Amino acid sequence: MTASTANQTLVADGVFRLDDDGRPILFGSRCNNCGNHMYPRQSGCPKCMFDGAEDIELAQTGTLWTWTVQAFPPKAPPYLGPVGADFEPYGVGYVELDNQVRVETRLTVGTPEELEIGMEMEIVAQVLGTDDDGNDIVTYAFAPTGDSSNNQENGDAS
Numbered sequence: 001m002t003a004s005t006a007n008q009t010l011v012a013d014g015v016f017r018l019d020d021d022g023r024p025i026l027f028g029s030r031c032n033n034c035g036n037h038m039y040p041r042q043s044g045c046p047k048c049m050f051d052g053a054e055d056i057e058l059a060q061t062g063t064l065w066t067w068t069v070q071a072f073p074p075k076a077p078p079y080l081g082p083v084g085a086d087f088e089p090y091g092v093g094y095v096e097l098d099n100q101v102r103v104e105t106r107l108t109v110g111t112p113e114e115l116e117i118g119m120e121m122e123i124v125a126q127v128l129g130t131d132d133d134g135n136d137i138v139t140y141a142f143a144p145t146g147d148s149s150n151n152q153e154n155g156d157a158s
Contacts, residue, residue, distance in 0.1 A: 009131055011139040015040060023060055024123050024140035028101060029053040037101035059097040060123045061145065067093030067107060067115050080128060080137075095121045095142045108143040120145040 010016065016024045029041035033050035039058060044051045070092050073083045081087070091107030093115070108124060109115060121142040128137045 007135050008138050009135045011128060011137055016140050018125060018138070022125055024125055024138075025060065026058040026097075026103065026123070026140065028056050028058045030056050037097075039101050039103050058101065058103070062095040062097040062103070062121050062142070064107075064115065064117055064119045064121050064142075065094040065096045065102055066117060067091055069110050069112065091115055093142070103142075106139070106141040108141050114144070122146075 008018075010018070014027060016026045019025055026039060027041050028037055028039040029043075030037050030053060031045035031048060031050055032052040032054060034045060034048040036045050036047040037056070037058075038045070038053065041053070041055055043053055045053060068091070069089050071089045073079060073081065073087045076083070088110070090110040091114075092105070093107050094102040094104055096102045106126070107115065107121075108126065122145050123140055124143045125138050126141045128139050131137055
Protein backbone atom coordinates (compact mmCIF):
# COMPACT_ATOMS: atom_id res chain seq x y z
CA MET A 1 0.00 0.00 0.00
CA THR A 2 1.28 3.45 -0.80
CA ALA A 3 0.66 6.28 1.61
CA SER A 4 0.25 8.90 -1.10
CA THR A 5 -1.89 9.46 -4.15
CA ALA A 6 -1.63 12.35 -6.61
CA ASN A 7 -1.40 15.51 -4.48
CA GLN A 8 -2.70 13.66 -1.42
CA THR A 9 -1.05 12.08 1.60
CA LEU A 10 -2.96 9.85 4.00
CA VAL A 11 -2.78 11.03 7.62
CA ALA A 12 -1.44 7.62 8.72
CA ASP A 13 -0.11 4.48 7.05
CA GLY A 14 -1.90 1.17 7.51
CA VAL A 15 -5.19 2.59 8.79
CA PHE A 16 -7.15 3.07 5.56
CA ARG A 17 -6.84 3.46 1.81
CA LEU A 18 -8.83 5.43 -0.74
CA ASP A 19 -10.88 3.48 -3.29
CA ASP A 20 -11.12 4.45 -6.98
CA ASP A 21 -13.84 7.00 -6.12
CA GLY A 22 -11.72 8.61 -3.39
CA ARG A 23 -13.74 7.08 -0.52
CA PRO A 24 -11.80 5.69 2.43
CA ILE A 25 -11.82 1.98 3.20
CA LEU A 26 -10.77 1.14 6.77
CA PHE A 27 -8.41 -1.75 7.48
CA GLY A 28 -9.64 -4.03 10.25
CA SER A 29 -9.11 -7.62 11.27
CA ARG A 30 -11.20 -10.69 12.05
CA CYS A 31 -10.23 -13.34 14.59
CA ASN A 32 -9.50 -16.71 13.00
CA ASN A 33 -10.92 -18.46 16.08
CA CYS A 34 -14.11 -16.65 17.17
CA GLY A 35 -14.80 -14.32 14.22
CA ASN A 36 -14.57 -11.13 16.34
CA HIS A 37 -14.00 -8.00 14.23
CA MET A 38 -11.48 -5.37 15.34
CA TYR A 39 -10.51 -1.85 14.40
CA PRO A 40 -7.80 -0.84 14.10
CA ARG A 41 -6.43 -4.15 12.91
CA GLN A 42 -4.71 -6.39 15.42
CA SER A 43 -2.79 -9.66 15.27
CA GLY A 44 -4.51 -11.16 18.33
CA CYS A 45 -8.09 -11.17 19.58
CA PRO A 46 -9.01 -9.28 22.77
CA LYS A 47 -12.27 -11.29 23.01
CA CYS A 48 -11.00 -14.89 23.02
CA MET A 49 -7.24 -14.23 23.37
CA PHE A 50 -6.49 -16.27 20.21
CA ASP A 51 -3.24 -15.22 18.55
CA GLY A 52 -4.33 -15.14 14.95
CA ALA A 53 -6.38 -12.74 12.89
CA GLU A 54 -6.79 -12.00 9.20
CA ASP A 55 -6.74 -8.51 7.72
CA ILE A 56 -10.06 -7.35 6.25
CA GLU A 57 -11.54 -4.20 4.76
CA LEU A 58 -14.49 -2.82 6.71
CA ALA A 59 -17.84 -1.58 5.40
CA GLN A 60 -18.13 2.02 4.20
CA THR A 61 -21.54 2.56 5.81
CA GLY A 62 -22.91 2.08 9.29
CA THR A 63 -25.12 3.36 12.07
CA LEU A 64 -24.30 6.13 14.55
CA TRP A 65 -24.08 4.30 17.88
CA THR A 66 -23.32 7.32 20.09
CA TRP A 67 -21.79 10.77 19.73
CA THR A 68 -20.65 13.98 21.41
CA VAL A 69 -19.32 17.35 20.30
CA GLN A 70 -15.64 18.24 20.75
CA ALA A 71 -16.16 21.82 21.91
CA PHE A 72 -12.52 22.75 22.64
CA PRO A 73 -9.21 21.98 20.89
CA PRO A 74 -7.76 18.61 21.93
CA LYS A 75 -4.21 18.31 23.24
CA ALA A 76 -1.56 18.94 20.60
CA PRO A 77 0.02 16.71 19.53
CA PRO A 78 -1.72 14.70 18.15
CA TYR A 79 -4.25 17.45 17.30
CA LEU A 80 -3.14 19.37 14.20
CA GLY A 81 -5.93 21.90 13.75
CA PRO A 82 -6.60 25.50 14.68
CA VAL A 83 -6.82 26.74 18.25
CA GLY A 84 -8.23 29.87 19.84
CA ALA A 85 -10.79 31.86 17.87
CA ASP A 86 -10.21 29.75 14.73
CA PHE A 87 -11.28 26.48 16.39
CA GLU A 88 -14.67 25.13 15.30
CA PRO A 89 -16.39 22.39 17.35
CA TYR A 90 -16.86 19.07 15.58
CA GLY A 91 -18.69 15.82 16.19
CA VAL A 92 -17.01 12.68 17.49
CA GLY A 93 -18.75 9.35 17.76
CA TYR A 94 -18.86 5.61 17.38
CA VAL A 95 -20.23 4.23 14.12
CA GLU A 96 -21.23 0.56 14.09
CA LEU A 97 -20.32 -1.20 10.84
CA ASP A 98 -22.35 -4.26 9.78
CA ASN A 99 -23.28 -4.99 13.42
CA GLN A 100 -19.72 -6.29 13.79
CA VAL A 101 -17.42 -3.52 14.97
CA ARG A 102 -17.74 0.01 16.36
CA VAL A 103 -15.30 2.58 15.02
CA GLU A 104 -14.42 5.68 17.02
CA THR A 105 -14.40 8.47 14.46
CA ARG A 106 -14.64 12.12 13.67
CA LEU A 107 -18.04 13.19 12.30
CA THR A 108 -18.49 15.75 9.53
CA VAL A 109 -21.23 17.54 11.44
CA GLY A 110 -20.86 19.06 14.88
CA THR A 111 -24.19 20.43 16.01
CA PRO A 112 -26.59 18.38 18.14
CA GLU A 113 -29.52 19.21 15.85
CA GLU A 114 -27.80 17.33 13.00
CA LEU A 115 -26.98 14.14 14.92
CA GLU A 116 -29.19 11.34 16.17
CA ILE A 117 -28.30 7.93 17.59
CA GLY A 118 -29.27 5.28 15.05
CA MET A 119 -28.90 7.49 11.97
CA GLU A 120 -27.26 5.99 8.88
CA MET A 121 -23.69 7.15 8.24
CA GLU A 122 -21.18 6.80 5.40
CA ILE A 123 -17.43 7.22 5.35
CA VAL A 124 -15.94 10.19 3.49
CA ALA A 125 -12.47 11.58 2.91
CA GLN A 126 -11.71 14.83 4.69
CA VAL A 127 -8.76 17.15 4.10
CA LEU A 128 -7.03 18.21 7.33
CA GLY A 129 -4.54 20.64 5.84
CA THR A 130 -1.46 20.70 3.64
CA ASP A 131 1.98 19.17 4.18
CA ASP A 132 5.33 20.86 3.47
CA ASP A 133 5.26 19.58 -0.13
CA GLY A 134 1.82 21.08 -0.83
CA ASN A 135 -0.06 17.76 -0.70
CA ASP A 136 -3.47 17.57 0.95
CA ILE A 137 -3.34 15.58 4.20
CA VAL A 138 -6.38 13.29 4.05
CA THR A 139 -8.18 11.48 6.87
CA TYR A 140 -11.54 9.76 7.13
CA ALA A 141 -14.72 10.86 8.86
CA PHE A 142 -18.33 9.72 8.85
CA ALA A 143 -21.15 11.83 7.45
CA PRO A 144 -24.92 11.36 7.58
CA THR A 145 -25.87 9.22 4.57
CA GLY A 146 -26.55 11.32 1.51
CA ASP A 147 -24.53 14.29 2.80
CA SER A 148 -21.81 14.01 0.14
CA SER A 149 -21.05 17.74 0.37
CA ASN A 150 -18.54 16.83 3.08
CA ASN A 151 -16.43 14.59 0.81
CA GLN A 152 -12.92 16.07 0.50
CA GLU A 153 -14.04 19.20 2.36
CA ASN A 154 -11.36 20.94 4.34
CA GLY A 155 -11.94 20.41 8.05
CA ASP A 156 -10.24 20.85 11.38
CA ALA A 157 -7.70 18.23 12.31
CA SER A 158 -8.22 15.83 15.13
